[in-house]
Amino acid sequence: MDLTTPWVAGKKYLVECVAPDAKPEADISLYKDGVDLTGAMSFTTSGSKDKLLNTHAEVTVTALRSDHGRELTCHANNEAVSQPVMTTVTMNVYYPPEPPYIIGLDRDEVKAGRLLVLECVSHGGNPLATLQWTKEGEVLSTTWGEEVVGQKSRNILRLKITPADNQAELSCESANIVSLSPLSITRKITVFFDPEELTLSGSLEAVEGQVLNLSCHASPSNPPVKIRWWLGYKELNNTIVKMEEGENGGMTTTSTVTHWVSREENGLRLTCEAFNNGTHFSKIQAAKLTVYCK
Known part of the structure; x- marks a missing residue:
């Protein structure tokens, strides 16, 4: 076999062992990790001198990934030796890696x-x-x-x-x-990801009895934020929420609140709060409400 070129798993290779110049001719056996390789064919040719014979043994081996590092051994024996003459090579088999x-x-x-x-x-x-x-x-x-x-x-x-x-x-x-x-x-x-900006828009000045319309807009986030409104310590629920697709697969959230103002609310703090349960984010925008009395 070619000892310099690695084998590739799954391919077939011809392994040949030669016992030269023996009298009588040698009997050859081939093994892989001590297991007899079946199917080997033997033949003889003339040796370098008269009455000497070369014995050739050939077998086809399919390389397996499990063969890497195993030994191929050739035993040659005849009546002139008390123990077989051996030669051994170590198999170098290339094979693909496992999935990562x-x-x-x-x-x-x-x-x-x-x-x-x-x-x-x-x-x-x-x-x-x-x-x-x-x-x-x-x-x-x-x-x-x-x-x-x-x-x-x-x-x-x-x-x-x-x-x-x-x-x-x-x-x-x-x-x-x-x-x-x-x-x-x-x-x-x-x-x-959280919204980079939270914007409160609309007039914070009104005459008592008038309707106040304010908007709070959160830039894209994932998941989209929820928005709540507070006037002082009171939550305002008369809202309309709109969500739209934004950058990076996020969603914008816009909440519009409608509120009839009273003179008692003058000077109260109006707060827009955006919060995100996915990221535990919370941010507010707040301003003071001014109510003019008739």
Whole structure:
């Protein structure tokens, strides 16, 4: 066999053993890890001198990934030796790695601003796998390390999560030189993020008995925020809420409140409160109400 070129799992190879210049001709046996290789064919040719014979034995072997590191042994024996003459080679078989898996992403929901430390691991393979991280098809990292004793490759990715990562697909691919195609694992992440702005609009001045119309708008967030209104310590419930799609897969929230003012409410604090149960976010905008009496 060619000792310099590794075998590839699944392919067939011809193994030949030659016992030269024996008298009488040698009897050859071939073994893989001590197990007799059946189907071997033997024939003789003339040796280098008269009456000496060369014995050739050939067998076809299908390389298995489990054969890597095993020994092929040839025994040659005749009446002139008390023990068989042996030669041994160690099989070097290339085979693909196992599919990768991800450590460190326990949930698909991640809050913006968090630093994710993710580890992609692929076991097995000869040679060990090369690993790369991608996000939406863009390569993020091709730096991996090999643990020969543990027979695995690892690629550690540090990723600062932003709202733009919402619904992004993170993938890790493993392959080696005999892989037909890369094996991959993909996780789609949902990013929770808070609104950057909360805007209170409308006139905060009115004559008693008039209707006050105010609007509170929260910029995109995921999940969308809820908005509550307060006048002093009293909650105002006469509201209309509208939600619309915004940037990065978030939603804007606009709440409009209608309220008939009374002179007793002059100087009270009007508060718009936005809160998000998904991120435990809360933000307020407040202003003083001015009521003119007739």
